[in-house]
Amino acid sequence: MEHFLATVATDAVANVSGVVNWARAQFAMTIIFHFLFVPITLGMSVLVAIMQTMYYKTGKKEWKATTKFWQKLLAINVAIGIATGIIHEFEFGTNWSNYSWVMGDVFGAPLAIEGIFAFFMEASFGVVSLFGWKRVGKRFHLFSTWMFAIGTNLSGLWIIVANSFMQHPSGYKLNIETARAEMVDFSRIALQPKAIDTFLHQMSSAYMLSATFMITISAYYLLRKRHITFAKRSIAVGITFALLNAYFLFLVGDMQAATVTNMQPTKMAAAEGLFKGEEGAPIVMGMLNPSIKIGDNDKTAVFGIPFPKGLSLLGKHSLNAFIPGINDLVYGNKKYGILPAKELMKRGKVAIDAMYAYHAAKKIKNTSEMKKQKDIFEKHSKYFGYGHLKNEKDIIPPISTVFYSFHIMVGIGSFFMLFFLFMYVKVRKNQILENKLFLKISSITLWLSYIGIVTGWTMAEVGRQPWTVFGVLPTSKSATPIHLTNVKATFFIFLTLFVILGFAELKMMLKQIKLGPDSHEEEV
Amino acid sequence: MTHSVLQHYWWFIISLLGAMLVFMMFVQGGQSLAMQLAKDEEEEKYVYNSLGRKWELGFTVLVMFGGALYAAFPLFYSVSFGGAYWVWYIILFSFVVQAVGYEYRTKPDNILGKKVYQGFLYFNGFIGTILLGVAVGTFFTGSNFSVNGITRELTWGVAKDGINLRGLEAAISFNHGALFNLIFGLMLLFLVRVTGALWVNNNITNEAVKEKAQKLAKINFFILLPFLLAMLIMLVTMKGYFVDPKTQVVSLVDGHYLNSLLAGGAYKLIILLIGAVTFVYGVFAGAFQGKRIGFWIANVGVLFVVLAIFMTAGYGNSAFYPSYADLQSSLTIQNASGSLVGLRTMFYVSFAIPFVLLEVGYTWYVMRKPINKEDVEDKHAY
Incomplete structure (x- = not known):
């Protein structure tokens, strides 16, 4: 006691x-x-x-x-x-x-x-x-x-x-x-x-x-x-x-699968075990390859029965639509305008630094500096949450649990x-x-x-990780x-x-x- | 509507919900008296079925009180619940076991047996009530924390001469207002025991239990008086946490809460006195004359008294959740509130409150008949 x-x-x-x-x-x-x-x-x-x-x-x-x-x-x-x-x-x-x-x-x-x-x-x-x-x-x-x-x-x-x-x-x-x-x-x-x-x-x-x-x-x-x-x-x-x-x-x-694909692509990619994004992506009913890791582009991710173009149809309601995979979301995909997680983290850190700089300027009543930092913050604030992450792979939820x-x-x-x-x-x-x-x-x-x-x-809650509020506040900063x-x-x-x-x-x-x-x- | 008006409006709603919560805590008071009120199984059935039909409403007011605090003053929610951890957890635990207490008490195969579930209800009525009172007491005596709004650092237990038991120090840290907090908690306990006894007198047909309820209402009323007086005397004489309206700087000022009660045409003091007189009259009617309406009169008095106390905590340039460890970390209705849009949205939502009261009042009205023999013998009875 x-x-x-x-x-x-x-x-x-x-x-x-x-x-x-x-x-x-x-x-x-x-x-x-x-x-x-x-x-x-x-x-x-x-x-x-x-x-x-x-x-x-x-x-x-x-x-x-x-x-x-x-x-x-x-x-x-x-x-x-x-x-x-x-x-x-x-x-x-x-x-x-x-x-x-x-x-x-x-x-x-x-x-x-x-x-x-x-x-x-x-x-x-x-x-x-x-x-x-x-x-x-x-x-x-x-x-x-x-x-x-x-x-x-x-x-x-x-x-x-x-x-x-x-x-x-x-x-x-x-x-x-x-x-x-x-x-x-x-x-x-x-x-x-x-x-x-x-x-x-x-x-x-x-x-x-x-x-x-x-x-x-x-x-x-x-x-x-x-x-x-x-x-x-x-x-x-x-x-x-x-x-x-x-x-x-x-x-x-x-309906929900489509909103998740659009709003939380990391969750959908983990749920379907899709590592490498593709047009006309299939749904594969089966078992996740236990040896696959983030970054593996050549390994088969899921062993099982494929339903060709199923995931594109489910997620985008279009047979040939592109569905981003885990690797696209972590390392970026220029063709489809997906920024690498490292870039998101960099921009997030800019927003965090601008916030502190703004308050430091406020303390000494430096209004021009305050305005400058506020502008920087607003430009980068949508990446704010990413600035708290330590590793680019952190943006992906626990794959096997979600899958x-x-x-x-x-x-x-x-x-x-x-x-x-x-x-x-x-x-x-x-x-x-x-x-x-x-x-x-x-x-x-x-x-x-x-x-x-x-x-x-x-699937919904673990798939939301590493965030309490998706893309804004990491779970690690919420307790x-x-x-x-x-x-x-x-x-x-x-x-x-x-x-x-x-x-x-x-x-x-x-x-x-x-x-x-x-x-x-x-x-x- | 300005941010400041909305902040004041929402503190009034919080005060009203706080008052409604204590109004409904006659259930807790009754639970703490149940063993004295009922001597056999039949009497127990009368008592628990009378209280049991209102427990969920009281529980809902508590949830609503918490929800409104969360929405309107999120920083308070974060600091108080995250900081005074154990106080809130014990209160929570007491309400969790209350929720199953009634429904499971007499059900066959309930594993723990009737006495344990009654023990749960007693625990909720006794400990839950005292700790809620202690928690509200800290609205005047302060807590042991510091916060930084920008770096979002909340530190609990920073006072060099303080004790840190994640909130429980409010009941033992005597150099930081524990005496007042404990008196406040005990005052709340005896207050709700009075209204609980008056409710039983109002709401059952068993004459033997009603007689005991009247007697217990009297006893608890006389025990309550010294605690109530001590609390009021301490409140008006203590140093209060004054917030400079221009600079927002917090300082300790002698007799601040007395000044606050007297400010603005002394409206808070008037509400307090009207409440106190009404309460005493209700107790006289219910406990001394045996009238059923005594419960209602006394509890309307309680509503006014609690409303005045909450308004004193938040209005009149007071910090409603002060820090004795770092005065400038104290929470005020200005620095702890939600945003303008958030409060305005909730302002529109609050228009529903009269309809909710109407709905609660009507369903209460249609079920108003006192608990009788047929009710307690019903298979679905608690």
Whole structure:
């Protein structure tokens, strides 16, 4: 304890990269844990609202029991989702104080808007939806359930807007006076294509996960020949919802691939293992060559089945378009006007030096020098972030992580498109109980969804590296200047808590599933 | 609208959100009293179901308070959260466990058992509240940091005669205002225990628990009084962090917060006094006369008192997050705020606040009926 306090008290930040790595690990851990619950809340809130609407319209008490069963699981899930969600808001300040300092003027707004427009809606109407069955009229109760669903989905919108700014910063400028990024046009932050694409992609993947949540539980009941009527009704709703989302995901995924190719070429090059840029670039489904390194132009990068011109079509919607590879982005490509990373870093350093020179001139009130430095800064400010990098290869994210996470996500998405089409036909023909193998596969779709959604976000976030805000602020310059012990300690505190709460959540969910909708029989 | 007007506007919104947060902290107060209020399982159900239907709203106000601070005063967010690390982490931890406390308390197979989840709620009500009070106390006594706006260097623990425990020193560094901070924290605790007891009196039908709630409201009110008085006396007599409006130079001035309370026609003092009188009247109506409306009257009083305290911290040429280690590093609503465009955007966003209040008020209204036997026997009850 004494040692711990002594190290906490020492503010000499000897290990900056250690702090950055542990802060990243903590954020990754908390966001992944949080994200186990969020998609279920996003999608189930809508599905529960649909089921309650069925009850409202038909007056059938079976629909009421179905709604209440799924609502109970939703409530358990919401609690832990809220609990883990607040951690990130704090972490932006505690572990990423420099990020908050530099980006807070822009990044804070969507977070605050999320609170005003979404969280209050969730909190106010959620209570009515959960406890208002006998306290308010049927119509207002249904209205509250829908408002709760809209509130949760709106919160998804604003957090995606915030994240999209980190992926593709727009609507801001770097202010030499305050040495930070400042908002210049909020509409460009909120309505940028990246935000819209990501929101649609995120929402549909969350709906997909919720649908598979229903499918998995219903398939479990059907395999055990329990609650047959309830499970058939639920699995039909789930499969229809999953099928719609599978194809919608394909469409928005295609839109997103194009925005990533244009806005974050390093991410797309890593995701496809494209080292040497080419016109009519293929997509190769397979394995990354483990021996390939940045700068290798002659080695085969990916062993597998090529789809000629696939990447050009995906990324640029043109069969013969040029897609830059990792080597083009690091070492430049004159033909296509791509500057080498070294040049970007050089220009970034000019901007950084100009900023310091400006403030030095300001101290001695040398206005002509201030103007001169300001002009230099503004000319080079778009390279500002690159000035902090140490090595030209740093601009490329961890290639194998991004490559495999992307391919796993795409693989699962493609499987879902075929599988749920097949299952939908079975549902329509009322043959859902006939093939046990497909019911067994259905009962694991939830886990496949989780793998798909986590790998998708891994691709998005690891692919953004080395930046917290793409091209503007490196991750290495975003963390709090603090002794590593503090970050390690909070990491393990939350890890312990998450293990306990995660286990408790799972046990409670399983118990409720075991009890089944019979526990709501009094409603029927 | 000028940058300065927007900075003042946003400090008012922050003050209002701070006041709303303390208003909603009757939930924390109730949690800290739950063991005394309930002697058996049925009574527990009344207490936790009454408080449990409001916890998420309080939680949301906390998130909103943080979000608004982040958007409007990003430098404060960076310095305070990054600097006073452990204070914020413990507060955070207490709210994380609160969020699962209600929902998991009585669910079968919850692993830890009912008592542990109730312990979580007690921890949030007791420790979370005190630490929030200590953190707000530092708005007047200062913290141990220095910042450089250009090189973006934040250093915590720079005072030669100070202690550095990444924020926890605010409760033990007695030569730098820990006594005031602790008194502030304890005052907040007993304040919300009073409103928590009044809420239980307002919101349940079980007469035995209501009687205990009235008694506990009285006891905690009498414990609160010395802390409240001590806090006010210390506040008006202490040296305050004065910001020269022309040069922005920060200096320590005797009786600065008294001057601030009296400035501008003493409007802050008037709000404070109106709040204090209303609070006392509400406690009298709720705890001594057993009236349900006592909760509302007392908590409206709390709203005014807290509003006045936050406005004293930020207005009247005060540094709202001062540094005792390096006076010129102190944060003011001028040097810590967002940009003109950022604040203006958020100004338009803030037009939604009345609608949000309407939505919260209406849903509260439709669910206003006190918790009765049917509620606590419901399968979905906490």
